[in-house]
Amino acid sequence: MTMIGLSGSMFAVPAVAADEAAPKENPGSTVKWGPCPEDVAAEAAPSVLECGTVPVPMDYSNPDGPRIDIAISRLASQNPEKRRGVLMLHPGGPTSSGLSQPGFLVQQGLPTSVSDSYDVIGMDSRGIARSAPVSCGFTPDSPYTMNVPPYAPDDAAVLEQAEVVKSVAEQCAANDEDGTLKHFTTANTARDMDRIRAALGEEKTSFLGYSYGSALGAAYASMFPERSDRIVLDSNLGDTHLDRDGLRRYAQGMEDSFPTFAKWAAERDDSYGLGSTAEEVRQTYFELAEKLDETPVEGMDGALFRMSVFGSLFSEQAYPQLAQSWQSMRDPDGQEPQPAAGEDAEAPDMDNSLSVFLTVTCNDVEWPEDVDTYRKGVEEDRVKYPLFGAATANILPCAFWEHEPVEPPVAVNDEGPENILITQNLRDPATPHSGGELMREKFEDRSRLVSVDATGHGAYLLSGNSCALDVTTNFLVDGEMPKWDKFCRAG
Template sequence: MICLAGGAVAAADVPPAGPVWGACPEDVVTRVTVLQCATVPVPLDYDEPDGEQIGIMVSRLASTKPDRRRGVLMLNPGGPGGSGLSFADDLVWLGIPASVLDSYDVIGMDTRGIGHSAPVSCGFTTDDGYLGNIPPYAVDEAAVAEQARNAKAVAERCAANDDDGRLRHVSTANMARDLDRIRAALGEEKASFLGYSYGSALGAAYASMFPERSDRIVLDSNVGDTHLDQDGIRRYALGAEETFPDFARWAAARYETYGLGRTPEEVRQTYFTLAERLDETPVNGVDGRVFRLATFAGLFGRTKYGLTAQGWQSLLDGGEATAELSAATPAPTDNAWSVFLAVTCNDVDWPSDVRTYRRAVAEDRERYPLYGAASANVLPCAYWPYEPEEPPVAIDDDGPANVLVVQNRHDPVTPHLGGELLDGKFGDRSRLVSVDGSGHGVYVVGDNACALNTTTSFLVDGKLPEDDLSCAVF
């Protein structure tokens, strides 16, 4: 069992050597910047800090204004399982303010287990039919039982592929310890952090485990804690219900183009009609679960609405052209999905009784009929081969007031409740910026000027709002 305090000491008192910067690997694709990359060694197991070491690859977009430079801003794009080596370039391409780039060396990374940082693999292939971190929609109890069998097979495959014993050490707590190793390797007394989605959990863990070494922490599109548990993933269903009306209004206003319904209520009914039809008779590989998953993914932002509507339209017109919906479903990515499972299952002890999931599916099918019988379904975590090595990181409200929680009111995967929960756990350390917006992601990736200016002011000048803030759409 790793003690969190012990982990903090190990990460701080044994600073690794400074990184040697060079060209990034060829698969780190950038559009508007030239990044440098380096590898920072960290212990595989923080209980044995002098034991086996693994390399964490980091990228750097250095400030060109040394007189304005404050320190380092570490990034995480979400997941868990998302590569972050090119994320600084993504943010520049999207228009992150120059004042932020002047103030920080922006540090991206592949966190442990991902890409160029000791990658792990469960051995997923394109033939598995595994759709990733969201279980399939369960139309009845038999579907829950079938998913339980599939989940058990996935967990067994992960164990069988864990030849080097790394899988059990991929956790949020260890990733947070890695962040502090990176901070020390960069020669910084403190580090700032900007994390989206799962990155909010990682940032919350870092600010809690190392409060005095955390500088300015921005948590965007929030999981609600330092980990994703059964309650957290069931909130996907809440997010879908809160966000779908935005798509329904958009589609109804374009009835003459797509024919999905003249009113938002009619668009919603079209969704249920198509889903139930595809449950009975799949079309060109699109069944009810794929349709629901693709529609859920289509709620992540307005830029996805058109493709989603075209997919629905193709099904209404006879179902011959369903490429739009197939394109909207997650592509098989062995490494990303393996890391998602490792972190999610290692962070917290999941229920192992299928009856627990059966009850949850039945409850959420009624509470959240759009998608509730999917996110409540059985995950491989129910059969995970490893017990958690430590309790989930507890959020520490005893520390500096240096956490800004940024959250859309309508977010399909991390609903506004997640921001409220996280802000409440940090207490006086944090402020919540609630944005009257729709989709997944606020700062830079969204278009709300109030949230952009508030977050930028915090990162550059350290101005935390006096009270929680609500940002309207103009």
């Protein structure tokens, strides 16, 4: 699931002039650095990034065959005496461009001790934006516009969705004229990371990954344990890939995180009128969803409403806009519903974003092909997780995907250095706490779990929790791994 970034800066960070940003090159590096594209530079400001590319094989079983270029960025350490290596980043998705992410994390208050310790490396992983982008040919008026399936109010809706996603899978296959789509996998992205490490002239790499980035980091630490330095896995899927169980856990995440919004709205009932108690706000949610199921309005139906609420729970900063949109839907008075946070179906990169999500997700692991499996799951989860279960259990194009996985999903490797810090909010709408628990269980003694009493998607820097900030920073800078799993209280 895409990590939704917070807007604005937590701290004022001075810009670094381009002539002051030139680091001492690692003599083993083969990357040629230059200015970043204007849009990347603007998103990263006031940080000044450099950009370059690293060539990698399209197909690692044929390393001398066709190559693709992976676009990377660098926020160079300004303190050569403290620099200890590189810190690679991944923002999640797997749909998100990460070239500007070093600057984004600075905007969120990345401590100088971290940016002094590392050259912070962003990237567009294979298939995304400037790294051999994949395309299924989606358009804004396509029947498939979101990476989470639509809520299915009844069994007929599952069968209808099955017809839609079958045509989507066929469309992706038809657009794969050169037959390369099968090589866009998490395992190959981890191999790309190791090529980037080598191109940067480093013996090891540290890593910070959010959401899907946790799966990628887990894959890298499992495939290349002795080349992994300090690994932070934040907002965890629970494995090295997203499978059907992981997607269905989104519903648990919404059940966990929704009460925080409901309490917030109830405390502001005089302003928004959504209910004077959390339970009344929850009931308002169901009333609005069912009303829109029966009578959609322009630009909004029940499925889109539920999806927009899910996206808005990624950050508490989105609560006012979410409450305002509910208010306009409940008492329209001629107002058109406003999109809530996370609703980006008409973004310019929608085709690439959806195409990457499907390609990686469907290629990583075999998905059930029997439509009845999804019908049964939707029926179960509609009752178990009434807020969103009938969406996340619904059918994806992966059920009809043309390619079988070219290799098994990466198995978590619990043998290796004790260098994996797992950070996880207790109330995360997309990756519930159970995802962190699963990752901790699989990595065993290689890891520690930091559970954070916070709501939202992203614990380190994004939750505002001082304990999570300190524990993770101390690990990245000084290698201080907690002796035991740790609980961070709210605040």
